[in-house]
Amino acid sequence: MKDDETYRQRAEILKALAHPTRLWMVDRLAQGEECVCQFVEAAGVDFSTISKHLAVLKRVGIVEDERRGKQVFYRLQAPCVVGFFHCVDAVLREETTSECALCQQREETNELA
């Protein structure tokens, strides 16, 4: 089942998250919606760059957008992705079994996939 469609789809979502700027944007959106121009100002990069990053996140369903007047506001459609970071950071700190909430949860349910 190596070329299972499921793995391809999961990879799409992880790939969409796997960029520093996009992770930064997700982090900000965890505290509430924000419009494109706010990201541009805070990041100091080109408008088109931010817009494309947001399009990547939108394409896989992590964020959704809403136009209000001239501005387009983005918010998290899948806020659970923020929970990833706990586990990612656990990997970074090499706390790979004890302190990661995900690990604990997994051991409880013993559900592997």
Place this chain on the structure above:
Amino acid sequence: MKDDETYRQRAEILKALAHPTRLWMVDRLAQGEECVCQFVEAAGVDFSTISKHLAVLKRVGIVEDERRGKQVFYRLQAPCVVGFFHCVDAVLREETTSECALCQQREETNELA
């Protein structure tokens, strides 16, 4: 804090996971260690391809390897990453708030980053 080192490191880990073959390998390793040749046989791709994918996972600390005789065995060093899949699948199914264990957990702790 757009160019924060933390975001760069998190992105490295997610990027390492963001490939169908590597996700498939992590899934297999969740059930126990496996040697390179087992992956090669099951995946039907080149030995060097599998080896390089495993190197990517090893580089960021998701797996570790151990040579035993002629073979090199890999096992999960950060088994918590398997927990990601629950959440990724929740995004895929658009069950973005209610059924994702991560979301529930997050709402409980109210810890966002």
Place this chain on the structure above:
DNA sequence: CCATTATTTGGCTAAATCGCCAATAGTTGG
């Protein structure tokens, strides 16, 4: 040690990604 098996590494080309610039499109206010 020599042949065999198991794995990694280097090299190559094709494809994808990134970030900028320029051009285009949607919205609002005069």
Place this chain on the structure above:
DNA sequence: CCAACTATTGGCGATTTAGCCAAATAATGG
């Protein structure tokens, strides 16, 4: 409708990634 503001899209060069092949490295058994 035109000018201004906000955002998206297209396109370009530079960098990265993927997967194959061939060559190099590691371990074992004659």
